[in-house]
Amino acid sequence: MTAAKAVSEREYKACCTSFYENEAVAGLLGEDFHPGGAELTLHMGDRLGLKTDSEVLDIACGKGASAIRLIEAFGCRVTGIDLSAMNLEKARTAAEQAGCADRADFIVGDAESMPVSDRHFDAVISECSVCTFLDADTAAAEMARVLRPGGQLAVSDVVVDGEIPPDLRDMMLRFACVAGARPVGGYRDLFTGAGFMDVEYEDHTYTLEGLLARFRRMFLAWRGIEGLLKIDPAAAIGVTMEQVEAGLERAKAELAAGRFKYGVFFGALESERTE
Numbered sequence: 038m039t040a041a042k043a044v045s046e047r048e049y050k051a052c053c054t055s056f057y058e059n060e061a062v063a064g065l066l067g068e069d070f071h072p073g074g075a076e077l078t079l080h081m082g083d084r085l086g087l088k089t090d091s092e093v094l095d096i097a098c099g100k101g102a103s104a105i106r107l108i109e110a111f112g113c114r115v116t117g118i119d120l121s122a123m124n125l126e127k128a129r130t131a132a133e134q135a136g137c138a139d140r141a142d143f144i145v146g147d148a149e150s151m152p153v154s155d156r157h158f159d160a161v162i163s164e165c166s167v168c169t170f171l172d173a174d175t176a177a178a179e180m181a182r183v184l185r186p187g188g189q190l191a192v193s194d195v196v197v198d199g200e201i202p203p204d205l206r207d208m209m210l211r212f213a214c215v216a217g218a219r220p221v222g223g224y225r226d227l228f229t230g231a232g233f234m235d236v237e238y239e240d241h242t243y244t245l246e247g248l249l250a251r252f253r254r255m256f257l258a259w260r261g262i263e264g265l266l267k268i269d270p271a272a273a274i275g276v277t278m279e280q281v282e283a284g285l286e287r288a289k290a291e292l293a294a295g296r297f298k299y300g301v302f303f304g305a306l307e308s309e310r311t312e
């Protein structure tokens with residue numbers, strides 16, 4: 038890797054991390070940084086068949102809301118990894134407040150080289166995050182490395198239909214670092230290439246309508262703040278109110294045209310792997 042690429046990789050990851058640490062973004066997205074909220078997380082836990090003795094890894098866990106829900110619903114142990122030390126501190130506080138800190142660990146780490154041992158986990162989840170990873174192939178190989186034989190995967194993510202025009206990719210990067218979203222077949226190839234079998238896609242595109250409606254309500258509140266207090270909430274994430282409005286209109290049109298989907302990919306490793 039060249040020095041220039043290393044710097045830009047570092048800059049990209051720092052930019053993505055600070056985006057998800059931003060208070061304005063937290064206000065927009067709420068507790069969860071993924072479409073479908075608690076309902077979809079619990080559905081993934083059900084499909085994974087989590088039990089009290091399950092060891093689960095939540096890759097790019099954000100503020101830990103999903104980890105806590107899984108512990109509360111299934112009694113499992115969850116380790117959350119994220120690049121953001123600030124959001125992991127919030128996750129630890131939230132786990133303590135929920136009374137489940139003894140079943141939760143939150144560690145700073147990069148999905149592309151995770152500080153956890155081989156073959157340790159029964160299940161890996163990752164919500165709305167693979168599309169933010171710079172090197173998704175390496176992250177998928179890491180998922181396979183840390184799972185025990187027969188371990189299971191549930192990844193929810195933004196799915197695109199067909200080629201994405203460069204200006205739309207640019208918007209996806211600027212507004213949510215989700216420019217790495219790929220078609221269903223692209224995710225299938227990604228996980229199959231890492232050694233997962235029977236990779237299945239389950240569609241939950243309806244969750245994007247709810248997220249967009251939430252963004253529109255928050256944007257109206259931002260307009261109110263701007264008018265009353267003469268504060269520009271969009272500036273906090275480095276964009277203008279006009280760009281946010283244009284982004285929302287574009288997202289609505291692209292959703293109506295079927296350009297975006299959202300869903301969960303399930304897969305499993307072979308029960309006994311040969312090295």
Ligand SMILES: C[S@@+](CC[C@H](N)C(=O)[O-])C[C@H]1O[C@@H](n2cnc3c(N)ncnc32)[C@H](O)[C@@H]1O
Pocket residue numbers: 050053054057068069070071096097098099100102103118119120121124146147148149163164165166169170171
């Ligand atoms: C859309 S948010 C999803 C957060 C969480 N999974 C949720 O559903 O609330 C994307 C997350 O990916 C994290 N992230 C991005 N690149 C990462 C990487 N290479 N390694 C670990 N975390 C990463 C960000 O810090 C952010 O918390």
